[in-house]
Amino acid sequence: MKPIGIWGWVATAILFVLLLLAPQLAPRLHLALTICTDVLLFAIAAMAVNLLLGYTGVLPFGNAAFFGLGAYGAGLSIQNFHVGFITSLVIGTLAGVVGAVLIGPFLLRRRGIYFALLMIAFGQVFYFIAYRFTNITGGEDGMNFTRPPLEGLGIHLQDAGFYYAILLIFTLVVVGFWLLVRSPFGRTLVAIKQNEVRARYLGLNTDRFIFVALMISAAIEGLAGACYGLSIMFAYPLLLDWHQSGDIVLMTILGGAGTIFGPLVGAIIYVIGEDILSTALPWWQIPLGALFVACVLGFPKGLLGTALDLLPGRKNRIEPGHDLDFAAPIIADRETTR
Amino acid sequence: MSEPLLRVENLNTYYGKSHILHDVSFEVGKGELVALLGLNGAGKTTTMRSILGLTRPRSGQVALDGVSVAGSPPHRIARMGVGYVPEGRRMFAGLTVLENLQLAENGRKGDWSIERVLQHLPKLRELSGRKAGRLSGGEQEMLAIGRAIVSNPTLMLIDEASQGLAPLIVQEVYRLIEELKQDGVAILLVEQNALLALKIADRAYVMDEGRIVYHGDAAALLKDRERIADLMGLNAGELAS
Numbered sequence: 143m144k145p146i147g148i149w150g151w152v153a154t155a156i157l158f159v160l161l162l163l164a165p166q167l168a169p170r171l172h173l174a175l176t177i178c179t180d181v182l183l184f185a186i187a188a189m190a191v192n193l194l195l196g197y198t199g200v201l202p203f204g205n206a207a208f209f210g211l212g213a214y215g216a217g218l219s220i221q222n223f224h225v226g227f228i229t230s231l232v233i234g235t236l237a238g239v240v241g242a243v244l245i246g247p248f249l250l251r252r253r254g255i256y257f258a259l260l261m262i263a264f265g266q267v268f269y270f271i272a273y274r275f276t277n278i279t280g281g282e283d284g285m286n287f288t289r290p291p292l293e294g295l296g297i298h299l300q301d302a303g304f305y306y307a308i309l310l311i312f313t314l315v316v317v318g319f320w321l322l323v324r325s326p327f328g329r330t331l332v333a334i335k336q337n338e339v340r341a342r343y344l345g346l347n348t349d350r351f352i353f354v355a356l357m358i359s360a361a362i363e364g365l366a367g368a369c370y371g372l373s374i375m376f377a378y379p380l381l382l383d384w385h386q387s388g389d390i391v392l393m394t395i396l397g398g399a400g401t402i403f404g405p406l407v408g409a410i411i412y413v414i415g416e417d418i419l420s421t422a423l424p425w426w427q428i429p430l431g432a433l434f435v436a437c438v439l440g441f442p443k444g445l446l447g448t449a450l451d452l453l454p455g456r457k458n459r460i461e462p463g464h465d466l467d468f469a470a471p472i473i474a475d476r477e478t479t480r
Numbered sequence: 481m482s483e484p485l486l487r488v489e490n491l492n493t494y495y496g497k498s499h500i501l502h503d504v505s506f507e508v509g510k511g512e513l514v515a516l517l518g519l520n521g522a523g524k525t526t527t528m529r530s531i532l533g534l535t536r537p538r539s540g541q542v543a544l545d546g547v548s549v550a551g552s553p554p555h556r557i558a559r560m561g562v563g564y565v566p567e568g569r570r571m572f573a574g575l576t577v578l579e580n581l582q583l584a585e586n587g588r589k590g591d592w593s594i595e596r597v598l599q600h601l602p603k604l605r606e607l608s609g610r611k612a613g614r615l616s617g618g619e620q621e622m623l624a625i626g627r628a629i630v631s632n633p634t635l636m637l638i639d640e641a642s643q644g645l646a647p648l649i650v651q652e653v654y655r656l657i658e659e660l661k662q663d664g665v666a667i668l669l670v671e672q673n674a675l676l677a678l679k680i681a682d683r684a685y686v687m688d689e690g691r692i693v694y695h696g697d698a699a700a701l702l703k704d705r706e707r708i709a710d711l712m713g714l715n716a717g718e719l720a721s
Contacts, residue, residue: 329579333572340570343532344584345558345631 149453157403161309165302173414176373179305181406181413182312183370188393188405189319190362195391196399197323198355199335203258203387204265207245208238208360210382211268212367214279217287217377226293231311231368238364241268242357249356250349253338262384272379284378287371308369315362320402322358331355396437398444407446483546485510485635485666486531491540493530500526501537502690508635513657513667515677515698518687519713524670525567527687528637531668532564533557544635559588563628567639567670569620573613577604577623580612581630590632591663597626600659618649625656635666642673654680674712678702686711 160167164178187209194202215237216230225233245264252260272279279285291298299307322328334341334348341348371377380386389412397408412430419426441448484507493501501523508514518524529535531542533554542550549557558564572580581594581604598605601622607615612623621641628636638657642650658680661667671677678684681698694701694711701708708714 326582329575330583332574333583336572336574337570339534339554340566340572341583342554343534343558343564343566344627345555345586345588346583347553347555 154403157406158313161312164309165305173417175301175305177413177417179308179373180370181409182305182308183366183373184390184393184413185406185409186312186315186369187363187366187390188397188409189315190359190366191390191394192399192401192405193319193322193331193355193359193362195394196401196404197328197335198331198352199338200253200352200356201255201258201391202261202356202359203391204261204263204384205359205363205390206384206386207261207265207268207382208241208363209367209370209386209390210272210377210379211237211241212364212369213371213377213381214272214285215364216368216371217285218278220287220290221285224290226290227299227307227372228293230290230372231365234368234371235361235365238360238362238367239357241364242360246353246356250353262387265382265384265387269379269382269384272382279377279379282379284376286376289372289375304373308373311365311369315365316402319362323402327351327354392434395444396434398447398450401444401446401450404444404446408444411445482510483543484508485512485545486668487541487543487546488527488531489541489543491527491530491537491542493526493535493537495526495535500690501530501540504540504687504690504692506685506692506695508666508668510634511661511664511666512683513661513669513681515674515681515684516668516670516687517674517677517684517712518672520672522687523690524687525639526690528564528639528668528670531557531637532562558631561632561634563631563633563636565621565624565628565636565638565641567643569617569624571612571615571620571623571627573611575612576609577612577615578608580623580627584627585630588631592629592632594630597629600656601626618645618652621645621649621653622656625653625660629660629665633665635668636660637668637670639670640672641669642671642676650676674708675702678708688713 161182165175168175168178187205190208191202191205194200212234216234219225219233220230245261248264249257249260273281275281289298289304297303323332330341330346330351334346334351338348367381370381393408393412394405395408396411397406398404411433415430416426419429423429437444443451486508488507489505491501491504492499504523504527506514506516516524516527526535530537533549533552533556537550540550541548544557544560544562547560549560572583575583578594581597585594598608603619604622604626607619612620615623625638625641641653641657645653654676657667657669661680669677669681678698678701684694684696684698684701685692686694688711
C-alpha cells in the first residue's frame with residue numbers, strides 16, 4: 143500500500159478538525175447532533191463490512207446480525223445487570239464476536255455469492271430469535287433501556303458529551319483499522335482477496351485467515367451496534383434484519399470499499415441524505431437508490447476510491463483486485479474452494 | 481531403491497465430465513530434476529494442479545516422501561515442502577516484492593531466508609519496495625521462483641518458466657533453476673520448449689493427450705532430435721531453438 147503522503151495527512155487532519163467541531167457546526171447546517179452521531183456509528187459499522195468486502199474479498203451480507211447482537215448485548219446487560227457505559231460496549235462487542243464464532247464455521251465452507259446468501263440466512267435466524275423470545279427481548283416492540291453512567295466518574299454522557307465519546311471510539315477504530323490493514327495479517331487478507339487459490343498453494347490456510355477477519359469484523363460491528371443501542375436507548379429486531387445489512391453494505395460501496403475513509407464518506411452521504419430527503423420527499427429511497435446504481439455502474443471503486451484515483455500520481459495505482467490464474471479452469475476452482 | 485520424493489500413480493483427473501489425465505504415473509527422486517514435456521493441452525499443468533491439490537484427482541495416488549497427499553487441501557501440501565511456480569508467474573500485483581516474499585515465507589524458516597534469496601537475486605533487492613504488478617516479465621519470473629524458494633521446499637514444481645521471456649532472461653532463469661538443483665532441491669520442470677529443459681534435466685517424461693507417452697534419460701533423448709520431434713508432434717526443423 144502506498145504511503146498516503148503529506149496531502150493525505152493534511153486531509154485527515156482537516157477531517158478530524160471538522161468532526162471535532164461538528165457539535166458547533168451542525169446547528170448552522172440545520173442538522174441535529176444525533177445525525178452526526180449516527181454518521182460516526184454507521185461509519186464504524188461500515189468499516190467492519192469494509193474489512194471483509196474491501197480487504198478480504200468476501201461479502202458480509204448479514205453483518206447486521208452482529209450489529210443487532212451488539213445493541214441487544216449492550217441493552218440486555220444494562221437492563222439485567224446494571225453495568226456501566228464502557229462495560230455495556232464491551233459486552234456488545236463480545237456479543238458480535240460470539241455470533242461470528244457460531245456462524246463462521248458454516249460460512250467458511252462457501253465463497254462469493256453463496257457466502258453472502260448463507261450469511262443472510264444465518265442473520266435472519268438471529269432476527270427471528272429476537273422476534274420470538276418476547277419475554278427476554280420484548281419481541282417486535284423491542285426493549286427500552288437507559289444510557290448508563292460512565293464507570294468510576296458517574297457522569298451521564300448526553301448530547302455533545304455522547305458525541306465526543308463516539309468520536310473517540312471512531313478514532314480508535316480508524317487507527318486500529320489502519321494498523322491492521324498494514325500489518326502482515328492485513329497484507330495476507332489483501333492477497334486472499336486478490337487470489338485465494340494462489341494464497342493456498344503458498345501454504346496459507348485461507349479459511350483460518352478469513353475466520354479471524356470475520357471475528358474482527360464482527361467485533362467492530364458489535365461495537366457499532368452497542369454504540370447505536372446506547373445512542374437511541376433502544377434495541378429492536380429490525381436492527382438484525384437483512385435490510386439493515388443492506389444499508390451498511392450500501393454505505394461501504396457508496397463511499398469506497400478498500401479505502402480507510404470510504405465507509406465514513408458513505409455513512410455521511412447515506413445518513414445525512416436520508417435525513418434531508420426523508421423530510422422533503424415521501425419517496426426518498428428512490429434518489430438514494432439511483433445514486434447507488436450510478437455509483438456501482440460509474441464508480442465501482444466508490445466515491446472516495448474514484449476521487450483518490452483522480453489525484454496526480456495515483457493514476458497508475460495497482461489495485462488489489464481479484465484476478466485469475468491462467469491455469470485455473472473455473473470448474474477446477476469450484477472444486478477446490480470447497 | 482528408497483522411496484522417491486514424489487510418486488504419482490495412476491492419476492485420473494476430470495474437469496466436469498471431461499477426462500483430462502489418464503492413468504498418469506511418474507516419479508521424482510530426491511534432488512532430481514525431471515522434465516515433464518508435451519504440447520499445449522497435453523495435461524502438464526493439470527498434472528501439477530493435481531499434485532498440489534488445486535484440482536482434486538478422481539482416482540490415483542500422490543505420495544510425498546511416502547506420505548499420501550491426494551485429497552489434501554493445497555495449503556497443507558504446500559506446507560509439506562512443495563513450492564509452486566505457476567505458469568504466467570502470477571504475483572500478488574497489489575503487494576510489493578518484499579511483501580510477496582514475506583507472504584510465502586510465512587514463518588517457515590530454513591536454509592533459504594528472504595535475505596539469502598535476495599543475495600541470489602540482487603535485482604529483486606533493488607525492486608523490493610515496488611509493487612509486483614509493475615515488474616517486467618523476467619523480474620516477475622524471478623520473484624515467482626524466489627517466492628517458491630523462501631518456503632524452503634524439498635520439491636519445486638515449475639510451470640513454463642521460459643514462457644514469454646526474452647532468450648537472455650530465460651538463460652538467467654535456467655541458471656537459477658540449476659543452482660537450486662545443486663542445492664539439493666528436487667524439481668519437476670514443465671516445459672513446451674523441450675530442448676531447453678532436456679539440457680538441464682536428469683530424466684524426462686513426455687505427455688500427450690493426458691497420457692505419459694515416453695519416459696527416459698534426458699541426455700539420451702536430447703541427442704535423438706527426431707525422437708523428440710516425433711513425441712512432441714513437431715517437424716524436426718521446428719525444434720531448433
